[in-house]
Amino acid sequence: MSSQGIILADLDGDRTWRLADYVKRGGYEALKKIIAEKIPADEIIGEVKKSGLRGRGGAGFPTGLKWSFMPRAFPGAKYLACNSDEGEPGTFKDRDILRYNPHTVIEGMIIAGYAMGCERGYNYIHGEIFEVYDRFEEALAEAREAGLLGRNILGSDFSFDLFAHHGYGAYICGEETALLESIEGKKGQPRFKPPFPASFGLYGKPTTINNTETFASIPYIIREGGDAFLALGKPNNGGTKLFSVSGHVNKPGNYEIPLGTPFSVLLEMAGGIRGGRKLKAVIPGGSSAPVLPGAVMMDCTMDYDSISKAGSMLGSGAVIVMDESTCMVKALERLSYFYFEESCGQCTPCREGTGWLYRVVHRIENGLGRPDDLDLLNSVTANIMGRTICALGDAASMPVQSFVKHFGDEFAFHIEHKKCLVPPQVQYEGSKIYVA
């Protein structure tokens, strides 16, 4: 873990997550300022807009704009939800935020609740990181005890309470309406939109859902100003961002760096490629983002615009690095299995299509590929994309399309020669147990 940013800066692992430590780092100053100066909600949303903060969960939607969609004057309950259901292969940043700096998420949510007129929020935490859920509960208890949560926060007439809700093994619950269904105690199947959560969300009430890292950025923006946050990154890509670097690097981990940092610099921070091997490919934004050849990535900077121009997505900032020992067919086979396994089954194109994708890639990898299989894969993806309620179908299709597009020769070799282009022993060596 290393930070040139605002969320993971000045932390000392497991030793500095408590309320007292957070306050020493300037924590809850933003909230205190809002309460003391009675800053109007519009001004807060304006500051968030000015910061250029874009949703850190994957879609990159401008946060301030999203907040402005909430009908603040709507009578009755309004809700806030934090999406900490981090299960996109390659993404592991929210876990570090929640276990090492939970109060910054809590403060960010309280401020969001104030700005949007919500009285209650839920943080939906990925079931597999249960120890983090327990810690977040402890942090909530500390905040409640200190009068930062609950009725009449810090003696004002503003009330907001926050609770933790855990998932229990379903990738789809990271989709925001599936997440709401799950908080309602149902199976996590996405809802058809419209209506959008800002008008019909949790329990049918107006709701805003943001990612953990998005909320964690809010205290800084209010404390230091939107302009200061924007200046940390580059125009339209404000701030610093966490990048989770995994795969064939010497030092896998989270790196918090300014948006716009060259990929080559990030790779160097992560210790470069293991064993002196050559970079082959990078998935720059979590397993759903299109893969890019290493050479293309080396010319990119790590921000929404640059990665999008190169033909992929910054997504959640999960950078999966693959070196020359990687068989691209095998890599895609594993990802396709994941989407097949995690499709919720609600929409036929996704339920059936993800099974088709996995089975066809599986047979290519196992020497049973047929000459027209690549056309078949493209045809299946064309029949999934844009034909489903949520984005999981697209997320399953984009890796297939991009792997075939950029590494088509390797797929063709498999089909023709019934074996991998990369010798099995090389693959074996490259994917052995590696601990930095």
Place this chain on the structure above:
Amino acid sequence: MLSPESLKKIDQEIAKYPADQKQSASMSALRIAQQEKGWLANETIEFVAKYLGMPPVAVYEVASFYNMYDLAPVGARKITVCTNLPCALSGGVHAAEYIKKKLGIDFNETTADGKFTLKEGECMGACGDAPVLLVNNHQMCSWMTEEKIDQLLADLQK
């Protein structure tokens, strides 16, 4: 059917939601029930349903949708290894193979003495810690080299 301690924990979960939305606690209630019973038998699911004032099938729907609930008996220790791509690049598959060899079982099998069940997991959101595995859903073990796996299995044998 569930212990007073479990019921107390479930009550704390129910209190997190609006008074008319008790069903929101179904996920945590099932988790608490599974922690007590080891797995979720139909009677346990029915009990949870009754406790929350829900139709049993609605609770079964939740229990069968999320993959960390066990609807059949598992060993005293359930080990779930992530083999997804980022983990696989750093030895997730090798770690799983090593555990299979040590325990003499495949994925979705339980050792003859009933001590261990092995599962293949999907992304746990901890790819930087690869190889990574979970013990009984809640204990995450990071950077699992062969030596650390040996140690873990020995500790869990006790």
